[in-house]
Amino acid sequence: MLLIRCPFCEEERPEVEFRYAGEAHVVRAADPMGESDEAWAGYLYLRTNPKGWHAERWHHVHGCGRFFNAVRHTMSDRIVSTYKPGEARPEPDDAQGTGEAAR
Amino acid sequence: MKRERMAATAEQFRMAVGGRIDRGQRLSFTFDGITYTGHPGDTLASALLANGVHLVGRSFKYHRPRGILSAGSEEPNALVTVKRDWRRVTPNLRATEVELYDGLVAESQNRWPSLERDAASLNDRLSALLPAGFYYKTFMGPKGFGRVGRSAWKQVYEPAIRRMAGLGKAPIEADPDRYAxxxxxxxxxxxxxxxxxxxxxxxxxxxxxxxxxxxxxxxxxxxxxxxxxxxxxxxxxxxxxxxxxxxxxxxxxxxxxxxxxxxxxxxxxxxxxxxxxxxxxxxxxxxxxxxxxxxxxxxxxxxxxxxIERPLVFPDNDRPGIMLAGAVETYLHRYGVLAGTRAVVVTACDEAYGVARDLAGHGVRVEAIVDVREEAGDGGRELVRTAGTRVIGNATVLGTTGRHRVSAVNVEFGRVRESLACDVVLMSAGWQxxxxxxxxxxxxxxxxxxxxxxxxxxxxxxxxxxxxxxxxxxxxxxxxxxxxxxxxxxxxxSGKSIAVASPPLADVDDRVEASPRPPARSARVADGRAFVDFQNDVTSKDIRLAAREGFRSVEHVKRYTTSGMATDQGKTSNVNALGVMAGALDTDLAALGHTTFRAPFTPVTFGTLAGSARGVLFDPVRRTPIDPSARERGAIFEAVGQWERARFFPRVGEDMHSAVARECRTARSSVGVFDASTLGKIEVVGPDAATFLDRMYVNGLAKLPVGRCRYAIMLNEAGFVMDDGIVARMAPDRFHVTTTTGGAARVLAHMEDYLQTEFTDLACWLTSVTEQWGVIAVQGPRARELLMPLVEDVDLSSSALPHMGLAEGRVLGVPMRLFRVSFTGELGYEINVPAGFARGVWDEIAKQAEAIGGALYGTEAMHVLRAEKGYIIVGQESDGTVIPRDLGLPMGAGKRDFVGKRSLARPDMQKTDRPGLVGLECVDDGGPLDEGAQLTQRPDPPAGTPASGYVTSSYASPLLGRPIALALVNGGRARMGEVLYAPMPVGARKVRVVAPVFYDPEGARLNA
Structure with a gap:
């Protein structure tokens, strides 16, 4: 079971307190009606699905109730950092997520 | 009657002294009906060996006699069933781990009629017909055997194989034990x-x-x-x-x-x-x-x-009495048990020499140490020099003899062949x-x-x-x-570094310096049936066959031969299987890789994993505050998600059908009272609450006046209906929002998501109040008459409180939020009272209702009443792919943005053949249609014909005296009047597409 640090509670808590909420930094257009069908479909359905670092949203549903972002490595599940919405996405270097350090 | 049989001699292989057993206490136990004795500190395996019992099981596939191989959790052979009482029967326990207690009852497995005479041991003679992958090769046909669509495999082979191959039988009774x-x-x-x-x-x-x-x-x-x-x-x-x-x-x-x-x-x-x-x-x-x-x-x-010690792979290496060298040593020193009287040691490493020395020291005749290495080191020989034990180097094991117990090992060295008589064989290929x-x-x-x-x-x-x-x-x-x-x-x-004392010191360093050992694959093996995986009966031949047939990946070979796939997960076999495979492929072991180790290390009971989460504790049951009252009144309940809800309230002599029919008729003609407390409730508060809700729902809510309610549809961003409910404006900055019973948590999370991450400019707060309010729906033409004497500070007249109006006041002295809303099509009210008062208010309203000829009704009547009016239930009339127009609901007007709006403008959403909500009328005189039934244009559509739609709701309508149904049909209302069919196993039902509102389409009764 993963340990996840909630940036609002500032505590590391077990995974069961949280719910995954999809990829982070997917921006909803300020004027959706001004978007082309193609652009809107991309916003709705296209995700990066990387093998490597992934910025994603988590919801502290059984805690403070806040949504926040985490950067997790999709191979090792290692979460390198969590941060509040609106903050810049950290860019970890590749070595931090792979290899034996995973867990 | 079972005969009590006593073992002929008691513990004749137990030494007079030594071991960690308590000789002061004698424990009695039975194995296959024979009574034996042992001592505290024994395992079942050590006690059986003390009594000279080596034959303890039959193998999985060939039903070969098997004995105790190891002294620990890696045991592949000695699997037994322990029967504590008729409910406590545990199969597939390793005898090497079962602790002895007085009265223990154990039985061997996978044999019939008895362990000594096992009918299925015929399989062993037929082994040439049962090679690796025989499932895939042998049992292919004939096709079309018996009933259409059922293969010979399903009908004949699989049941027979399942009976024949296998381990212990799973217990039938519910597990009576508690797990923490x-x-x-x-x-x-x-x-x-x-x-x-x-x-x-x-x-x-x-x-x-x-x-x-x-x-x-x-x-x-x-x-x-x-x-x-x-x-x-x-x-x-x-x-x-x-x-x-x-x-x-x-x-x-x-x-x-x-x-x-x-x-x-x-x-x-x-x-x-x-x-x-x-x-x-x-x-x-x-x-x-x-x-x-x-x-x-x-x-x-x-x-x-x-x-874990590795067995050696040589022909017939699986006879009872052939054991791991280290296990024999453990039985000797820990349990005071001699595994035999005449031993042969077969080894590819030096450690086994030490065991030979110890056995000889305890009076066991060690016939010879057979070293299969081309060049054995001196370390081992040194250990047995004083005992003068015979060492045969550079030897090949040709095989063994002995039916239920090994009796000899046949070896070849130089050009000499020799048969070494024995009653126990110690083997060791080294340790993993x-x-x-x-x-x-x-x-x-x-x-x-x-x-x-x-x-x-x-x-x-x-x-x-x-x-x-x-x-x-x-x-x-x-x-x-x-x-x-x-x-x-x-x-x-971990951050703790107080200085520690020096390490404990052993007086001698007993490590036998490892002399060069041959890799497992070059251990010289004669032809014959040399077992690699004892528990799944996989031989070296099977692995070589897999290699010949083109398997290269260790993971594939594992699955094809089933090596390493038994309950022991190949603890004693995986490395040997890799060795044989490397030999067959003539490749390097390091290059071959290995199969993945997975949890659990040893089998874990389902009880342990489940713990207390079983029965009523498996998933918490949610009950409304009115629940106890409904139970006292004899309501029949149904599970709705985590909730238990009163389904109907039968009176004496009524079945469900007649009770529901009466409840429906009463609500239509007089007044019905319904517990709607499970509705999700969210209080939305703040200066921007109206703006926020306006963006979350299709229906414009910014201009909803204080004191009014509005039915509202929530979409996800893809434009599909995800929930519906009533939004009630209590004050300019305060809304009481209801959700579907099942959608409450999902809707709150959805709202929070947008509030926190998209509409961050809005000052607004969301609070779940589902559990804070008890909700009593009072529905029917006499609803007003019923409530009039019970409420204070509220004018119930239609002019003061019209349909979709709300008021705050008191009912029976209790503060309430009163909504004039209806899910039945009748004049209706929903009374929200603080949960703690809900039961008291309910009981009094129920009493007054019954006094004027009204009745309580449950979820079943609620469903029928709403279907007669064509009111949808999200999740029943919608399936995650329908948009509001499909359900005959507004698509949101004006320039304002709301979640899902852009998606409603996508080309797919404009198509005219989208599914649409319609009613169905049965043209035949059968009963209600099956919910979920597909609708087609022909009564007997050929296979592959796409359906025109499906039935979403179906009931017998007591009001109309005939079945009614709602359906999603491609093209929707444009097909009004068309005849369709619902093909069922008993024949196609004929239906006509009609409007989805079967009763009071003008809504006159709502506004009464």
């Missing part, structure tokens, strides 16, 4: 309590760490429990174990867990431990749980899990460190020619290896040293 569960945290978890584990735990505890030491055996001590030669810190090994355990127990921060297996490693240093609490007791205290699951979060783990947990933690292993074992390629950040798990064949001295170092290092890494 605990969470724990520690600095250092030590897995394994042998010399390395004890030294590690001691060092970690001294350094200030909190420590959990778990060992799978009854007694902590590991290999030291079979150690009689060595002194540690000046005292005999057994005394040192006792003193060390005492010292550890003296620390508050140390938890000792015997009978506890660390079975799995999970992300972020979480470990699963299974503790066996009462299975070993003759009469367990009924308050004790049977087993306990520990979920331990450990900063660091010390793996002191030891090593037990690195299952390391591998589970994604540690990478590779074959090492130096160590002749799979070894870690690199270390893991939070893992410390110690003892034989770090290096196969580590001496006690080395194990103590590496354990101490690991414990100290783990402590330091």
């Amino acid at each position: 569960s605990r969470f724990a945290h520690c600095d250092v978890l030590v897995a394994g309590g042998g010399p390395a584990g004890l030294a590690a735990a001691l060092a970690a505890a001294e350094a200030g760490s909190s420590v959990i030491l778990a060992d799978e055996q009854a007694e902590i001590g590991g290999s030291l429990l079979a150690e009689t030669h060595i002194k540690i810190d000046g005292t005999p090994a057994w005394d040192w174990v006792g003193r060390t355990l005492q010292r550890l127990a003296g620390y508050d921060r140390v938890l000792l867990l015997p009978r506890t297996t660390v079975f799995g490693a999970y992300p972020d240093q979480m470990f699963g431990l299974a503790e066996r609490i009462s299975d070993h007791l003759a009469e367990p205290d009924p308050v004790l749980p049977r087993e306990r699951l520990w979920q331990v979060r450990a900063k660091k783990i010390v793996l002191a899990t030891g090593a 460190p037990t690195l299952h947990l390391f591998s589970q933690m994604r540690g990478k292993l590779r074959w090492s020619d130096d160590e002749q074992a799979l070894m870690p390629i690199a270390s893991l950040e939070n893992v410390h290896l110690a003892g034989a798990a770090a290096r196969a064949g580590a001496s006690v001295r080395a194990a103590l040293g590496s354990g101490h170092a690991a414990g100290e290092a783990a402590s330091k890494a």
